[in-house]
Amino acid sequence: xxxxxxxxxxxxxxGIGLTGAxxxxxxxxxxxxxxxxxxxxxxxxxxxxxxxxxxDNTADAFRFFTTPEAAVVVALVDTLIPxxxxxxxxxxxxxxxxxxxxxxxxxxxxxxxxxxxxxxxxTPQQGYQLPLPPAELYRVGIAxxxxxxxKTRGGKTFDQLSAADRTxxxxxxxxxxAEFTQVPARAFFNILLQNTMEGYFADPIHGGNRNKAVxxxxxxxxxxxxxxxxxxxxxxxxxxxxxKSIQDLS
Amino acid sequence: xxxxxKSADIVIVGLGWTGGILAKELADTNLSIVVLERGAxxxxxxxxxxxxxxxxxxxxxxxxxxxxxxxxxxxFRNTASExxxxxxxxxxxxxxxxxxxxxxxxxxxxxxxLPWDHEPLKLTLARYGRAAIxxxxxxxDWGVSYDELEPxxxxxxxxxxxxxxAGNLRGEKIAGGNVFEGxxxxxxxxxxxxxxxxxxxxxxxxxxxxxxxxxxxxxxxSQPYVNPDGVAYGACHYCGxxxxxxxxxxxxxxxxxxxxxxxxxxxxxxxxxxxxxxxVNLDAAKxxxxxxxxxxxxxxxxxxxxxxxILAAYALGNVHLMLWSGIGRPYDPVTGEGVVGRNYxxxxxxxxxxxxxxxxxxxxxxxAGALGIVIDDFNTGSFDHGKExxxxxxxxxxxxxxxxxxxxxxxxxxxxxxxxxxxRAVVRHYNHTLAINxxxxxxxxRQNYLDLDPTYRDRYGRPLLRxxxxxxxxxxxxxxxxADICMKIGQAMGADRVVRRASPQRxxxxxxxxxxxxxxxxxxxxxxxxxxxxxxxxxxVPNVFVTGACAFPQNAGKNPTGxxxxxxxxxxxxxKRYLQSPGPLVPV
Numbered sequence: 001x002x003x004x005x006x007x008x009x010x011x012x013x014x015g016i017g018l019t020g021a022x023x024x025x026x027x028x029x030x031x032x033x034x035x036x037x038x039x040x041x042x043x044x045x046x047x048x049x050x051x052x053x054x055x056d057n058t059a060d061a062f063r064f065f066t067t068p069e070a071a072v073v074v075a076l077v078d079t080l081i082p083x084x085x086x087x088x089x090x091x092x093x094x095x096x097x098x099x100x101x102x103x104x105x106x107x108x109x110x111x112x113x114x115x116x117x118x119x120x121x122x123t124p125q126q127g128y129q130l131p132l133p134p135a136e137l138y139r140v141g142i143a144x145x146x147x148x149x150x151k152t153r154g155g156k157t158f159d160q161l162s163a164a165d166r167t168x169x170x171x172x173x174x175x176x177x178a179e180f181t182q183v184p185a186r187a188f189f190n191i192l193l194q195n196t197m198e199g200y201f202a203d204p205i206h207g208g209n210r211n212k213a214v215x216x217x218x219x220x221x222x223x224x225x226x227x228x229x230x231x232x233x234x235x236x237x238x239x240x241x242x243x244k245s246i247q248d249l250s
Numbered sequence: 251x252x253x254x255x256k257s258a259d260i261v262i263v264g265l266g267w268t269g270g271i272l273a274k275e276l277a278d279t280n281l282s283i284v285v286l287e288r289g290a291x292x293x294x295x296x297x298x299x300x301x302x303x304x305x306x307x308x309x310x311x312x313x314x315x316x317x318x319x320x321x322x323x324x325x326f327r328n329t330a331s332e333x334x335x336x337x338x339x340x341x342x343x344x345x346x347x348x349x350x351x352x353x354x355x356x357x358x359x360x361x362x363x364l365p366w367d368h369e370p371l372k373l374t375l376a377r378y379g380r381a382a383i384x385x386x387x388x389x390x391d392w393g394v395s396y397d398e399l400e401p402x403x404x405x406x407x408x409x410x411x412x413x414x415x416a417g418n419l420r421g422e423k424i425a426g427g428n429v430f431e432g433x434x435x436x437x438x439x440x441x442x443x444x445x446x447x448x449x450x451x452x453x454x455x456x457x458x459x460x461x462x463x464x465x466x467x468x469x470x471x472s473q474p475y476v477n478p479d480g481v482a483y484g485a486c487h488y489c490g491x492x493x494x495x496x497x498x499x500x501x502x503x504x505x506x507x508x509x510x511x512x513x514x515x516x517x518x519x520x521x522x523x524x525x526x527x528x529x530v531n532l533d534a535a536k537x538x539x540x541x542x543x544x545x546x547x548x549x550x551x552x553x554x555x556x557x558x559x560i561l562a563a564y565a566l567g568n569v570h571l572m573l574w575s576g577i578g579r580p581y582d583p584v585t586g587e588g589v590v591g592r593n594y595x596x597x598x599x600x601x602x603x604x605x606x607x608x609x610x611x612x613x614x615x616x617x618a619g620a621l622g623i624v625i626d627d628f629n630t631g632s633f634d635h636g637k638e639x640x641x642x643x644x645x646x647x648x649x650x651x652x653x654x655x656x657x658x659x660x661x662x663x664x665x666x667x668x669x670x671x672x673x674r675a676v677v678r679h680y681n682h683t684l685a686i687n688x689x690x691x692x693x694x695x696r697q698n699y700l701d702l703d704p705t706y707r708d709r710y711g712r713p714l715l716r717x718x719x720x721x722x723x724x725x726x727x728x729x730x731x732x733a734d735i736c737m738k739i740g741q742a743m744g745a746d747r748v749v750r751r752a753s754p755q756r757x758x759x760x761x762x763x764x765x766x767x768x769x770x771x772x773x774x775x776x777x778x779x780x781x782x783x784x785x786x787x788x789x790x791v792p793n794v795f796v797t798g799a800c801a802f803p804q805n806a807g808k809n810p811t812g813x814x815x816x817x818x819x820x821x822x823x824x825x826k827r828y829l830q831s832p833g834p835l836v837p838v
Contacts, residue, residue: 080668086677107312114323114338116706122335125328125758129335167669174667193667201655202307218680220615220655223304225498227488227616228444236447238681239613249301 060094064103064135068157072142073099075159079166080196087217090200090208098199098208099138108135130183134191141188144180145173204245215243223249252543252551258284258520261542261556263527263571266351267811268797268818269562270505271409273513273521274479275822279829283519284554286544288526288563289348294507298354298496306654310494315355317345317564324566324715325703326759330583334716336706342758343765344494345564349523350506352564352765353811357493357619357651358469358502360412361808362403362816365396365432366631370641370693370804378636384724388593388694389641390803393775393784396432399816404435406815407467410503411475411483414438414467428464430626443472443486445650448612448684449623451604452648455742461625466647467812468620469503481508490652492619502619522546528710530559530575532791539577539794545710558793558825558832562818565800569594569700569770570715578771578781578790581699583718589781589789591701593694593769595805598721598753600729601646601687602736605662605747610682614653622649628732629807630691640727644690644807646736655680663749686740688732689764691807692725700770720757729753766810768802775836783836785824786817792834797821 062070074096083089090096102108110133122129132140146157149169153161161169172178174193176186199208201215203223209215215222222243230239259281262269273285292298308314317323317340325334346352366373371389374382383389416437417427442465445453449465456463470486477483484499492502500507513519524547531541531553541555561568572590573580581592606612624647626632635643652658660683661675703716730753740748774780777789786801788794797818799810828835 081673082670084670084673086670086673110320112313112318112320112339114319114336116336118705120333120335123328123332125756125760126326126335127341127758127760128338170668196668197659198307198311198656201659202311203305205305206307215655218655218677220653220680223301224615225300225304225487225489225491227490227613228485231444231446231488231613231616234611234613234616235450236611237613238611239616244301246301246305249304 060097062100064100064108065138069139069142070096070100071159072146072157073138075166076170076192077196079163079170080193081200082163088213090196093200093210093213094208095196095199098202098206099195101207102195102199103135103138109133128187130187132183134195137183137188137191140182141180141192144182144185145178145188148178148180148185205247212243212245225249252553254553255555257555257557258282259556260284260558260560261286261554262560262562263542264288264351264561264563264567265349265505265510265521265523266346266562266564267353267505267815269351269560270353270509270513271815271818272560272562272797272822272825273519274509275819276825277513277516277519279826280518281829284556285513285519285521286525286527286542286554287349287521287523289523291523292349292354292496292506294496294498294500298498300498303495303498304489304491306491306656309355309491310654310657313340313344313494315346315348315494315496316340317347321709323708324570324717325706326717326719328718328720328756330697330718334703334718336714337759341760342763343767344762345566345765349510350504353505354496355494356765356811359620359809359811360407360410360467360469360503360815361812362396362431362434363806363808363813364430364626364629364631367806367808368392368394368396368399370630373631374641382636382641384722386696386722387641387724388696388779388803390593390694390772390774390779392803393773393780394820399813399820400432400435402816402819403812405819406812408439408478409508409815410469411440411471411477412438412467412469413440413443413465413472415442415465417464426464428624428626429462430629430632438467440472440475443468443470443618443621444488445623446612446616446621447610448614448648448650449621451684451743452623452686452739455739456623456625458742459738461627463623463625466620466622466624468618470618470620471501471503477508479508479512481512486618488616488618488621490615490617490654492617493651526710527571528712530561530571530577530794532576536576537791539791558795558828560825561794561796562798565767565770565798566700566715568796568798568800572771572781572796573700573702573715574712577794578788580701583696583699586696587778589772589777589779591699591770592779592781593772593803594698594700594717594719594767595692595694595769595802596719596757597692597764597766597805597807598690598725598729599688599751599763600690600733600736600753601685601751602733602740603660603749603751604684604686604740604743604745605660605679605749606682606684606745608678608682612681612684614650614658614681617650617652619651621651622647628735635728638727638731640724640731642691642693642725642728642807644688644728644732646686646688646732646739648684648686660685662747686736688729688736689807689809690725690729690732692721692805694769694804695722721754726753766799766805768799768805768810771796771800772803773801774803777838783834785835786821787824787828787835789834789838793832795821795825
């Protein structure tokens with residue numbers, strides 16, 4: 001079963017053109033070995049390579065998501081923010097790792113949410129009303145997503161779909177038209193999109209935006225703390241600097 | 251199980267701007283003062299140190315410095331016909347928690363409200379007559395005029411080291427300042443901040459249209475400053491981590507490094523943190539406060555007796571404590587009787603987003619919380635709003651508050667929310683877009699109010715506060731009218747595309763709008779329509795004073811912290827008089 005999972009995952013990763021690092025992301029139970037391919041773009045040959053490895057510092061190991069869940073999260077992030085001619089993809093900069101860490105944290109467990117009942121559906125203006133903290137919403141939402149995909153897309157889970165089919169499926173989910181059985185599809189989509197954007201644009205200290213690649217893409221200088229001398233000098237001019245992260249400045 | 255403590259002369263609930271100001275100023279009386287703060291102790295070092303504090307996820311998204319709603323929240327509904335449901339996570343507004351309160355994470359926009367905002371009823375009746383006032387609108391005067399508050403506004407501005415330019419100095423209008431403001435006795439303590447490209451574009455376009463742009467008065471110090479208490483401010487770095495963050499260089503005025511440590515130094519002042527006040531205990535006749543009940547970090551319950559109780563929590567927290575403690579008569583929207591919970595209001599937003607070519611660089615990350623250019627030509631007291639068919643108005647501004655990319659990623663309407671086309675639009679527009687915002691006033695209405703929820707409870711077993719609120723046609727008309735003005739300004743900038751942001755249809759508690767909740771325990775001259783007299787003293791329980799924006803009878807087109815600070819100083823003087831002869835300061 002584990003082997004089948006592994007093969008299937010590799011097929012999926014091949015199919016969606018993920019990087020070696022992404023393959024590592026979806027793998028939690030492989031013996032740590034140094035892997036130079038992590039920083040390299042994926043190629044077809046990866047599908048035939050040995051099981052992908054991850055950093056030996058376990059930075060990429062999933063703490064909350066199970067292996068099949070992680071494969072879905074990787075596929076979702078890759079669909080929302082693909083690698084393209086514009087800039088880095090969400091997976092290559094570590095967004096799945098970010099989401100996983102967040103779900104394993106106080107935030108994912110709803111430490112700052114009011115979760116007492118009774119629970120009513122409410123109006124859109126009343127906001128989120130499910131009894132689920134984010135981590136549980138992901139767990140249930142991924143199960144719903146896979147079940148809906150299996151029912152409407154020939155028995156396949158979300159991560160088994162082609163890139164084009166994943167995009168089409170996610171548009172249906174976004175529109176709230178996917179028939180989820182446990183939670184509203186839109187609630188799952190909203191938190192997924194929010195967390196994906198957070199991981200993509202946040203300081204790399206949280207696991208995403210690796211190498212500040214996203215900040216470089218948009219020209220955001222990051223955690224730099226002083227512009228008093230630049231604000232006039234660069235008025236209506238491009239401010240072209242290497243972004244700095246919290247760790248760079250610590 | 252409750253431990254009864256030694257009585258204090260004065261008990262202050264909450265340690266933000268108003269609790270800090272009152273503790274510091276009343277310490278001079280040498281009376282014993284106990285201040286109870288529900289949250290943790292905090293200081294610039296180590297809590298707001300660079301670079302750790304420059305973490306958008308931790309502070310702006312995960313709300314590290316704000317109220318933890320797992321413990322205390324409220325329920326919300328648009329109308330009384332709906333069932334209110336809990337605010338399960340923060341959204342529309344962000345009350346603070348911990349030493350300094352929301353005064354730590356505010357943006358620093360510090361206004362004097364316009365004279366009109368303090369006397370809207372009197373001025374509306376004089377100019378338009380009663381027929382202009384919609385039937386359900388509860389337009390009320392403060393009972394305190396702008397001129398009476400002027401010295402107190404002045405005091406707060408010098409405490410905070412406001413950077414700005416006067417537009418009305420002792421009655422003389424000054425170009426480049428806000429010519430619509432009330433008369434002020436002296437210039438701001440610090441010169442205006444350095445403007446950004448966005449501000450320069452707004453200023454030029456507004457001027458060309460004949461409006462009167464001026465730099466937003468800001469509590470982000472434009473230069474090093476020492477305030478009258480001897481507290482030193484650093485100069486603002488324009489780092490763009492301001493609103494929702496603590497300031498690492500003490501350039502943003504905050505009670506945690508100004509009034510609070512000065513009060514804490516006094517031997518007659520004792521501050522207890524992680525001390526959450528659950529109730530004010532009244533005598534049997536319900537016209538005298540005897541003590542407050544609070545719990546500490548371990549959940550142990552204490553009763554702190556006091557001769558005088560000052561409620562200095564966030565606006566909503568004060569109203570909640572009053573309702574739960576039975577201070578004053580709760581408002582009933584059906585009969586229109588009762589006063590506590592009445593006149594709750596918020597603000598309404600609209601505006602325009604202006605998309606430029608790729609040769610125009612905004613550098614939105616070079617920013618400060620209160621950095622911006624404003625016009626007041628269409629604010630409440632500045633123009634003939636009666637002619638336009640509504641009461642009120644709004645401040646129109648181009649803020650340069652942040653370029654932090656989780657929150658700031660402007661794209662034109664029609665852009666997908668994800669995928670390659672989304673990414674292309676983010677990259678294209680990130681550095682080439684500005685916003686023109688209307689901060690619109692909201693008047694009070696019979697149907698908008700606060701009371702106790704019948705179903706939901708907080709962690710301590712108390713009923714949650716219930717908010718019933720929606721926007722009314724008067725405000726929507728105003729917001730749409732001003733959106734058109736914003737469009738005109740945007741179109742005068744020579745941009746590629748200007749997109750109108752119309753008035754919202756319904757109020758939603760989900761997206762962040764502003765932490766400008768007002769009313770619920772308003773001051774006034776008539777005990778039938780106000781919970782507090784003009785000295786912020788409870789009509790029904792004269793040894794309770796209430797500070798903060800809950801005292802404002804309606805909301806204005808300006809941020810509330812200026813009048814919150816001014817009213818705190820006004821309350822200091824009132825309490826000093828009260829202490830000489832305890833009793834009602836205004837006969838009932």
